[in-house]
Amino acid sequence: MKSALIIGGSNGIGLAIAFELSEICESVTIVDRVAPKVKLPANLRVIEENLLITDFKWLEEVGNIDTLFYSAGFGRVAPFESLYDKEIDNSFTVNTISAFKVLKYFIPRMKSQEPFYCGVMVSIAARIASPLFSIYSATKASLFRGIEAINTELMMSGSENRILEVSPGSIKGTSFTGKETDLSVTKELANSIIHQMFNHEEVFIPEYESIFRSVINRYNEDPSKFAAESYKYKIKGNRLQLKPQLTIGYLSGTFDLFHIGHLNLLKRARKYCDYLVVGVHKDASHKGKETFIPFEERMDIVRNIKYVDRVIESEREDSDVYTKGIVKYDKLFVGSDYKGTERFNRYEQYFADKGVECGVLKNIDGSEGLRL
Numbered sequence: 011m012k013s014a015l016i017i018g019g020s021n022g023i024g025l026a027i028a029f030e031l032s033e034i035c036e037s038v039t040i041v042d043r044v045a046p047k048v049k050l051p052a053n054l055r056v057i058e059e060n061l062l063i064t065d066f067k068w069l070e071e072v073g074n075i076d077t078l079f080y081s082a083g084f085g086r087v088a089p090f091e092s093l094y095d096k097e098i099d100n101s102f103t104v105n106t107i108s109a110f111k112v113l114k115y116f117i118p119r120m121k122s123q124e125p126f127y128c129g130v131m132v133s134i135a136a137r138i139a140s141p142l143f144s145i146y147s148a149t150k151a152s153l154f155r156g157i158e159a160i161n162t163e164l165m166m167s168g169s170e171n172r173i174l175e176v177s178p179g180s181i182k183g184t185s186f187t188g189k190e191t192d193l194s195v196t197k198e199l200a201n202s203i204i205h206q207m208f209n210h211e212e213v214f215i216p217e218y219e220s221i222f223r224s225v226i227n228r229y230n231e232d233p234s235k236f237a238a239e240s241y242k243y244k245i246k247g248n249r250l251q252l253k254p255q256l257t258i259g260y261l262s263g264t265f266d267l268f269h270i271g272h273l274n275l276l277k278r279a280r281k282y283c284d285y286l287v288v289g290v291h292k293d294a295s296h297k298g299k300e301t302f303i304p305f306e307e308r309m310d311i312v313r314n315i316k317y318v319d320r321v322i323e324s325e326r327e328d329s330d331v332y333t334k335g336i337v338k339y340d341k342l343f344v345g346s347d348y349k350g351t352e353r354f355n356r357y358e359q360y361f362a363d364k365g366v367e368c369g370v371l372k373n374i375d376g377s378e379g380l381r382l
Contacts, residue, residue: 013037013075017061017112018082020046022184023131023203026196027079028054030204039072042082043281048193060281061108062100063317069115077207078116080109080130085146086251087244094254096285096319098145101255105149110156113173120164120171127207129174130157134215134222136177138229139237142244150177161212172210176203179222259283260331261343261371262324264291265308266301273315278371279343280317287337288312289324329360341367 014035016028020042032038032051040046045056059068061082083105086097109130120126135143136150157175164171183195199216206214215222229236244250261279265272280286290309294301301308305323313321325331328342342361348354349370358368 013039013073014077014079015039015041015072015075017041017078017080017108018131019079020044020056021191022081023178023181023196023200024079024081025191026183026193026200027081027203029193030197030200031077035077039075041068041072047190058281061104062284063277063280064103064108064111066108066111066115069112075116076119076125077127078112079128079203079207080112082108083131083133083146083149084255085143085149086255087142087249088251089142090144092252093145094256097255100284101145101149102152105146106152106156109153113157113160117160120173121167121169122171123169126171127210128171129176129203129207129214132157132175132177134177134179134225137226139233139240141237141241142250158212170210172212174203174207174211174214176206176214176216178216181216256285257283257341258285258287258337258339259341259343259369260287260289260328260337260339262289262291262328262331264294264301265312266294266303268303268308268311275345275371276312276315276317279369282343282369283341285319286317287320287322287339288318289322289328289331291324329357332361332364332366339366341369343369343371346370 012035014028014031014037016024016031016038018024019028019040024040024042025046025048028038028040029051032054036053038051038054040054040056041059041061042056043058043060045058050056057068057071085101085105086093113128113130116126116128120128130153132153133147133150135147136154140147154175154177157173161172164173178199181196181199183192202216203214259279259282261275263272263275276286276288290305290312292305303311309321309323312318322331322336325334325336328344331337332339332342342357344354344357354368361368
């Protein structure tokens with residue numbers, strides 16, 4: 011075994027698989043937006059990347075691997091009409107599009123005669139009707155059918171390698187149950203998944219005989235009746251999630267004579283949120299300077315940066331954007347030269363009881379950030 015790559019492995023079953031693989035692989039790499047909150051084995055490293063940014067340049071850092079597991083994914087139990095457009099976009103990007111792009115990157119390796127072990131976390135919701143979980147089940151159904159087709163292509167190419175489609179229901183010991191990951195609980199399932207991958211199996215439905223065989227049979231017998239019962243079950247169980255699954259970030263700047271430092275700052279901010287709002291200053295009078303590029307042109311430049319989701323005219327204070335209800339953000343980003351200043355301390359104090367995190371950004375190269 012050379013090395014393994016776990017995408018979406020900072021918590022849950024992905025983290026459990028990473029830990030188990032670290033005992034039999036020379037090296038294991040986790041790719042996720044944030045690092046795990048537990049102490050990692052010496053041969054396990056983390057690359058912090060946001061899968062909503064799909065340029066996948068980080069794949070070049072991974073090196074030569076022979077084991078891949080894609081565990082990233084999320085969804086919200088809610089009526090379809092209550093989902094934000096951006097939630098729909100993000101769900102398909104992380105759950106489906108990113109997964110297929112990663113698989114495509116490694117498909118030449120899979121078609122070779124050398125063993126390659128691969129698994130993707132899908133869901134039982136891909137196989138049955140799941141009202142109030144519409145977009146999540148749609149993203150997973152795409153994976154289900156896509157993997158089925160890719161495995162046929164692998165077979166016809168003469169390769170013995172296969173992609174294991176793992177389709178569980180709710181997994182105990184993960185954040186799916188509303189708690190922190192408990193590796194002692196997820197260990198058994200993680201080892202079962204690894205065993206199936208190493209045997210080049212194509213489908214693994216945990217608890218199939220004890221639970222999901224009958225569930226799938228009931229669905230096939232009367233899909234409409236099954237869907238209605240599923241709807242009532244979710245309502246009765248109080249499973250609706252009212253809060254959108256979007257982490258909204260905000261930063262402001264003048265962005266005059268746009269340069270690579272500006273781009274790096276926006277890229278860095280986008281890594282730590284799902285939706286980035288940027289406020290552009292009307293002028294640079296707050297710095298005692300003049301601007302060279304007209305305000306509307308600066309707005310248009312920033313608006314067309316792929317890391318930016320929305321552009322607004324900034325307020326005098328970043329906190330005013332929140333207080334006035336213009337953007338109810340979850341994270342406020344400022345340059346690292348603001349840390350410890352009176353302004354930064356005032357922001358931290360103001361947002362202390364509002365659930366807003368004040369984040370200090372550095373440039374991509376780790377040097378001090380720019381004051382915009």
